[in-house]
Amino acid sequence: MTYKNKIFNENCLDGAIKIPEKAIDLIIADPPYCLGKDYGNNSDKMQSEEYLRWTYKWLDIFIPKLKEDGSLYIFLSWRYSPEIFTYIKKKMLMINEIIWDRRVPSMGGSTRKFSSVHDNIGFFVNSKNYYFNLDKIRIPYDEEVKKARTRTIFIGKKWLELGYNPKDLWSISRIHRQEKERENHPTQKPLEIIDRLILASCPDNGIVLDPFLGSGTTIISAIKNNVNYCGFEINEKYFENIEKRIKNNSNMFNFNNFEIECSL
Numbered sequence: 001m002t003y004k005n006k007i008f009n010e011n012c013l014d015g016a017i018k019i020p021e022k023a024i025d026l027i028i029a030d031p032p033y034c035l036g037k038d039y040g041n042n043s044d045k046m047q048s049e050e051y052l053r054w055t056y057k058w059l060d061i062f063i064p065k066l067k068e069d070g071s072l073y074i075f076l077s078w079r080y081s082p083e084i085f086t087y088i089k090k091k092m093l094m095i096n097e098i099i100w101d102r103r104v105p106s107m108g109g110s111t112r113k114f115s116s117v118h119d120n121i122g123f124f125v126n127s128k129n130y131y132f133n134l135d136k137i138r139i140p141y142d143e144e145v146k147k148a149r150t151r152t153i154f155i156g157k158k159w160l161e162l163g164y165n166p167k168d169l170w171s172i173s174r175i176h177r178q179e180k181e182r183e184n185h186p187t188q189k190p191l192e193i194i195d196r197l198i199l200a201s202c203p204d205n206g207i208v209l210d211p212f213l214g215s216g217t218t219i220i221s222a223i224k225n226n227v228n229y230c231g232f233e234i235n236e237k238y239f240e241n242i243e244k245r246i247k248n249n250s251n252m253f254n255f256n257n258f259e260i261e262c263s264l
């Protein structure tokens with residue numbers, strides 16, 4: 001059975017066998033953070049030790065799926081990112097820690113600590129020869145900056161026209177309930193973030209794998225950006241919603257080019 005452009009309604013640790021080794025260009029993993037959230041299962045309700053053991057287990061299974069020039073992005077919170085980053089560093093090269101500032105509004109907040117408003121995204125690669133296309137994710141300079149740079153030393157500078165590197169601190173609002181992009185999932189990630197990861201780290205005709213699909217943001221972004229995909233979601237309801245989301249977003253991309261197959 002082929003895995004390309006298919007999503008599977010199953011535990012990713014069981015389903016991983018469908019994916020050959022060294023077949024994947026990019027893994028985007030947004031696992032449970034061990035915060036006790038309700039995903040309709042107990043996946044976010046493990047004790048610390050059990051959570052770390054489980055994380056190391058799925059990492060050991062999925063890292064070998066990456067090609068030699070492949071990349072892994074893993075979303076985590078500050079609580080367990082130190083242990084997990086240290087673990088992955090034994091197997092891969094760490095390129096960045098991206099801080100995602102969720103732009104949480106200031107409304108009271110914690111009284112015995114600083115309110116936490118960011119996620120930690122680890123960027124790891126298999127070798128120094130990794131694929132990375134900065135030109136696809138450059139941010140255009142606004143007219144004001146361009147105007148400020150009219151001094152002769154800046155004239156003809158290519159970087160001013162190309163735009164700038166998004167850097168490693170991303171201030172992008174989480175998806176609010178009233179927004180059109182919003183799906184019925186507690187930890188849906190903004191498409192803007194996943195688009196940036198795919199555009200930078202998945203070559204044309206490459207394939208992205210997401211072991212923890214949730215609302216299917218990675219799939220929507222993969223189709224939108226013309227790359228192949230595969231992935232897993234354990235919760236049947238979320239899985240059905242991913243299919244609906246793909247259909248509802250079909251105006252955004254050439255839906256007919258893609259086949260969706262679901263299996264248990």
Ligand SMILES: C[S@@+](CC[C@H](N)C(=O)[O-])C[C@H]1O[C@@H](n2cnc3c(N)ncnc32)[C@H](O)[C@@H]1O
Binds near residue numbers: 033215
């Ligand atoms: C943090 S959410 C992913 C959110 C996703 N990135 C999005 O934008 O919607 C984690 C998801 O992993 C799913 N999950 C938990 N354990 C799993 C497992 N062993 N295999 C597959 N999916 C799992 C949960 O049901 C949940 O939907």
